[in-house]
Amino acid sequence: MAMTGDRPRTRREARQALGPYGRVQQAVNELDDRVGLAKGGRILLDKIFPDHWSFMLGEVALYSFIVLVATGIFLTLYYVPSASPVVYHGPYKPLDGTQMSGAFASTVNLSFSVRTGLIMRQIHHWGADVFVGSIVVHMARIFFTGAFRKPRELNWTIGIILLILAIFNGFIGYSLPDDLISGTGIRIAYSILLSIPFVGSYLAFFLFGGPYPGGIILERFYIIHVLILPLVIIGLIGAHLGLLVRQKHTQFPGRGRTEHNVVGSPLFPQFAAKTTGFMLMVTGVLGVLGGFAQINPIWQFGPYQPPKISYAVQPDWYMGWLDGALRIMPSWQWSGWGHTIPWEVFLPSVIFPGVIFNICLAWPMIERRFTKDYVIHNLLDRPRDRPKRTAAGAAMIALLFTVFGASATDVLANYFHLSLNQVLWFFRIAVILVPIIAGLVTWKICVEMQRVPGAVKRKRAMVVSRTAEGEYVAVPADERPGDQHHELEAEPVPVRIELEPETVGVGGATTATAESGVRRVTR
Amino acid sequence: MSESEEAHVTVDVTGPAGDSTGDGSGSGTGNGYEPPVVTLPAARADDPHLQGSARHPRRVEAIIGLFFLVGIAGVCAFGGAFVVGAGTQVYAATLFVGLFCLGFGLTAWGKYLMPQGPFVEDRHSMASSATERQAMAAALVERTGIVVKRRRVLGGLLVTGLGVFGVVAAFPLIRSLGPQPRSRLFTTNWKKGSLLVDQDGKPVHRTDMQVGGLLTVFPKGKQSTTTAQAVDQAVLLRVQSTKLVTMKGRGDWAPDGFVAYSKVCTHLGCPVGLYEQELELLVCPCHQSMFNVRDGAFPIFGPAPRPLPQLPIYFDSTGFLRARKGFNQPIGPGFWERSTIGDGKAPST
């Protein structure tokens, strides 16, 4: 909207012409003249976020990603992606005078000689662990409540791709220090590429620039880790959030909540305050982990050299399920006509994750095939109301966690004083049985819970007391906090606060919006 | 927000006109439920939906203020800790106290002192009208039709050009990344007469090891480069020669109980450096494949499908160990071009 009329002559006049909101009004006007942001911006400020706690899980992921970017920028200033040998001289004596790659030397230097270098490195590593963890938990919430259904299939797909990219980038970042354990991880990655039929050796040679160790892999991993994948991730996060705003949040059913509204708190100021505070808290938690829980002490591991190895090498937890799958795989290979297909590697490390991720990607379609449900859904399911989906999800989680557990066969065997071989066999059987049992049990629990009316309420405890006459009387205990399940029941009926008919005035000075700050959004 | 100056200590929870709880409970959680629409002149300052949820706002304010003060102290301390270089734990503690307290205070502010609502927003269908949809589809189809129908040749040429470029662009993008494998996966630096040396380049003498001994060896001259180490590394063991099961054709490969195998696991290429001398097993530390060193390092447990390639060795005239030839098979994990000739069969013992 263009300012019309006479130009103000004095400063005072100019201020008065702006209306009661002064400089802010001026800024809004200037911006609105150029990009037209006032209407959309106000709608955005009014965007309603459901209050349920499970809607914060994705934010954990978002904020740990922000922490990752911030600490990652710091790390790039010191890290050198070089495989060429250097001799380390520095404060950590057992490595003083050792020949190592430039990458390892720079990481040790970063940890010991750069002020706050170690805590930055550790926050970055913890951030990665928490990032992937919160993505998984967030995804589980989306899955079990059916939030992926139409119209949100696309956002579900983007989320799965983000998870895959996060796992990849985590593994690559883990490999960059070129320490004894991560070097072994790179060796395994090379061998996995090599196992792909027909093209494996070419893929491995092209990625590594020659036969292992190739000499150029750290440089390539570095640019993938700090530039290529982060850019893709940032772009996809933008799309993820953009779609979220466009499609609006889902919400749990409850009084006053329908398919056609969203009940909760507006973005500004309530949600902004909460979520900004939450971001600070996420950063604080990562900070305390980064300084008090030591992660990946590479100086204890020493530099990587092909003949050196440590026992009990595991990848970070989000790669653990692949490691576990590799461990429990029987030694099957196919060979004939002068060729070999190493199923013992190809199946668990390429096919298995491929199948898992494709099931995840295709799940909205798979489910629709059975339910024939083509309707748009904005209200969430309670997991118990969809026993089959919940059972499928539980079985999937059980499968992945069993395989994940299998990546620690040696640690478990050592800790519980069992035979490693028996533990491995246990997992070979469990990986088939546990998902089936978990699925069936979950299905049964869901079905049973559906039948119990008011199962959301916690039962009041009965206190049985004995009277002086020897008689037993049962008295209900005092009500405890949490006896009611607030998320589903005790929501007060929301009230729409209807605005007076929109009065269009320059600068909006005379409208009621000025005082309330809260309104029903009419579009 | 403007409500903070209101001196409400308690909030009247009975609500304004129109907030009738009985009304809501009757209709249950059905989807068609419409909350009562209340038209308010302007938002009323005593509307319970516009109050914070705190029963004692003053008290909450004080607590939040306290958190903010502690948070400020924390971030200041973080700065101070950095200046004096106080150490990782101090950085972490100050950072945590600072950020967590600030964050907690801000969240509590939003949670307890700001209008609680719940607020409601209408959700409008994103879909366009049927006419608009059809117009879009029509535009796509008909305009494409103009191009394809009338200028078929031009279209074909353009597609051809772009397609060819796509293929050609793949050459520099992919092909220049690395060399072709050719025979590189089949060869090592071991050859006839290679002297076995340890990592320092010291030759290995037959008196260097007792039964139960273990040593990582390389061909002389190749022990110090990572590239050579990655393929050449071999593990030299000494087992009781009476226990050694000599496989067919390998009669003179393991003199006096000295036996050498590739240290690269046939599963995923980890160095198989874990030797249990009583069990006479080489175990891969990565995925616990177990190889019986007495008879040809055939796998007896775990995911590895092939035995470790064996390096035939002999004593030269001065008692030093040398290789008769290279490994009896390509080393390392499986790949497509690998033929399994030479694997042999596991001895049935």
Added chain:
Amino acid sequence: MIRRVTRSRYALPAALMLAVGLGSVLSLASGAQAAPKQTTPTGSYSTQTTNVAGTGHHVVLTAGGTHFVNTKPRVTPHAPACTQDAQRIGYKSPKDSGSPQNSTPTFRKCVNGKVVQYGSPAITYSLPPSSYIAAGHKLFEENCSSCHLSTAQGSAAAPSLHGVGPATVDFWITTGRMPAATPLQIQAEQKPARLTDKQAEEVAAWINSLTPAAPYIPDVHTKGADLTKGATLFALNCAACHTITGAGDALAFGTYSPTLRLATPTQAAEAIRTGPGNMPRFTGNLSDAEVRDVVAYVTEKVQHPENPGGFGLGGVGPVAEGFVALLFGVGGLMLVSFWIGDRSS
């Protein structure tokens, strides 16, 4: 109000999380990081090597400890009887690698034609004095003979001890593995030693008197050790079983590599030189100096790792790290979001 909220819904999950987390982290860490309390038989390893002027002989002075300094021995390093004995009890090995056959002759001591001490500037290998033999025999009868039989020639339950060398006996007894709690178990467990260090030497003296053999009980002079070299050798030779942090782990068929955090320098050197149980035996390919470097790295850096980054989490790597990340990181933040999203109406 805050108190009510705290009491209601966060207390239980938070307490559970804390309990589970702390409990498991502590149990992981305690198993791995129990302080080494055993005293070394050699007391201290501040042994000095001095060149006795004029003689050209190096005399090894053992400072402190119960170690058998043979008072006034007839030092006859080059006597033919001594060399013969060295040939008899030793094993073929390059110079200075644990066998008296080729140990630096100036470091060899004989008493009455029998080698009692040999070694190099890095490690001294000593034989318990012959006065220990009688007491050792008695101890053996009481503690060992039920399995190894009274002549120590072994039975179905236990191997023969003839010619194993004093270092082997000393290692098994001082680490508490012998006498075994349960004979015939897959692997004897390390536990608090039942016999004292001196008693272990007495038993070693008696067993050695049956069939004398090297290696003798080593005394590692870790002063001047090269930790860098030790770290490299450790990663190449030891970490494959004991893990790079020395935590130990499960191996094939019920065997396991024990934690190195309890080992004394002498026990570490004994293990390297004798290869107890399933451990490979390192002789000629590791010189005394290299063994010293590894031992110094183990006792200084593996047992007392530098953890500038905080709690070491038991040194078991990503398994414990993932646990902490999921439980405290994701779990803790879930609790926070539980509080944020909770409508306290």
